[in-house]
Amino acid sequence: MAVTPPLLGARRIVVKIGSSLVTDEGRGVDAQAIGDWCRQLTRLGEQGVEVLIVSSGAIAEGMKRLGWAQRPREVHALQAAAAVGQMGLAQIYETSLRSLGRASAQVLLTHADLSDRERYLNARSTLLTLLQHRVLPVINENDTVVNDEIRFGDNDTLGALVTNLIEADALVILTDQQGLFSADPRKDPDARLIAQGRAGDPALARMAGGAGSALGRGGMLTKVLAAERAARSGAATVIAYGREPDVVLRLAAGESIGTALSAELPKRAARKQWMADHLQLRGRVQIDAGAARALVGEGRSLLPVGVRDVAGEFHRGDVIAILDPEGRECARGLANYAAAEARLLAGRASQDIEALLGYVAEPELVHRDNLVLSAPADPDQAQG
Ligand SMILES: Nc1ncnc2c1ncn2[C@@H]1O[C@H](COP(=O)(O)OP(=O)(O)O)[C@@H](O)[C@H]1O
Numbered sequence: 001m002a003v004t005p006p007l008l009g010a011r012r013i014v015v016k017i018g019s020s021l022v023t024d025e026g027r028g029v030d031a032q033a034i035g036d037w038c039r040q041l042t043r044l045g046e047q048g049v050e051v052l053i054v055s056s057g058a059i060a061e062g063m064k065r066l067g068w069a070q071r072p073r074e075v076h077a078l079q080a081a082a083a084v085g086q087m088g089l090a091q092i093y094e095t096s097l098r099s100l101g102r103a104s105a106q107v108l109l110t111h112a113d114l115s116d117r118e119r120y121l122n123a124r125s126t127l128l129t130l131l132q133h134r135v136l137p138v139i140n141e142n143d144t145v146v147n148d149e150i151r152f153g154d155n156d157t158l159g160a161l162v163t164n165l166i167e168a169d170a171l172v173i174l175t176d177q178q179g180l181f182s183a184d185p186r187k188d189p190d191a192r193l194i195a196q197g198r199a200g201d202p203a204l205a206r207m208a209g210g211a212g213s214a215l216g217r218g219g220m221l222t223k224v225l226a227a228e229r230a231a232r233s234g235a236a237t238v239i240a241y242g243r244e245p246d247v248v249l250r251l252a253a254g255e256s257i258g259t260a261l262s263a264e265l266p267k268r269a270a271r272k273q274w275m276a277d278h279l280q281l282r283g284r285v286q287i288d289a290g291a292a293r294a295l296v297g298e299g300r301s302l303l304p305v306g307v308r309d310v311a312g313e314f315h316r317g318d319v320i321a322i323l324d325p326e327g328r329e330c331a332r333g334l335a336n337y338a339a340a341e342a343r344l345l346a347g348r349a350s351q352d353i354e355a356l357l358g359y360v361a362e363p364e365l366v367h368r369d370n371l372v373l374s375a376p377a378d379p380d381q382a383q384g
């Protein structure tokens, strides 16, 4: 069965780089290898592809800087090592990207940041703003304030959550193996590379084992589960060897390298399902005819000026229903402002937001990327 190469034509990708690669099997941050990944990603940026990096390696680098030969068991010692190592990691990415003419930004996130609706929107807006300004975000977990992630080594999951958050087209997981094998190749010499599969296929999780080295935490299982999660927002995943020459550039040119795991749902349909499955309706706004035309007819965002009435008590990041002038639900979306603020903004121009609230989160009440139209006007539904 011929499969579309997952990175061919992708406009936005997340590249996750594991600890063993970043730190050259624990010898300390490998500046040369980081320089090479940055070169490839900068080249992709020049071709118009938006790229985000999720990089592990803080703990391994911190241990080296502190002269610790053994990975400590105490969580606080791991957190301290991460705090030390993150400095080195950020410094090397910044230096590499600056020498290539790319601005970079450090973003430290926790899983909780992405499950809290308000912080989710904040993280999303910040990352999208960085991309708009052609800044390359370098993301890691905020290891100093969380400990589950340190114990479970969850940067693979973080990569998938970031992919969902900014609706990337693909997640690339660079690791120290050629891809997913039928069994852990460190233990089974007969293991064969799985070139392609469907994200979420339970057979893949059965093949994947834990980390094969003391440095990596998640092993293949967290990568396979990350692919399943990335597929929920319609993104494909590739698991590939990070030291394969020009690996990301060749993937982007359509070459098959490593393991490609496809997503079943296209992006828009996946997002709609996600909103339906995960989010509870917290309020309603009724809009005027002009706003209804803009939303339903032209696929635009909902601006406060088109809002007539606000019902319910919702917060920023909650889902609200949008009703047309006849009171029929025409869309649902994530509110950028709380109900009390939306009441103050109703019927007013976006330029007035600062004067009315004292700050501006976004000019829209619901951005079109966070909006799902109701049947039958929604093209996804019209297609069946
Ligand atoms: N089925 C499998 N295919 C490939 N690698 C596997 C498999 N099962 C377990 N592994 C192990 O997973 C390791 C990669 O995971 P990990 O060490 O966490 O890497 P990273 O630091 O890149 O996240 C490999 O080195 C390998 O030993």
Ligand SMILES: N[C@@H](CCC(=O)OP(=O)(O)O)C(=O)O
Binding pocket: 017, 018, 019, 020, 055, 056, 057, 058, 059, 060, 082, 140, 141, 143, 149, 150, 152, 153, 154, 155, 156, 215, 216, 217, 218, 219
């Ligand atoms: N946040 C940790 C990463 C832990 C982790 O997930 O590591 P890995 O399994 O190598 O991707 C660090 O920077 O050391």
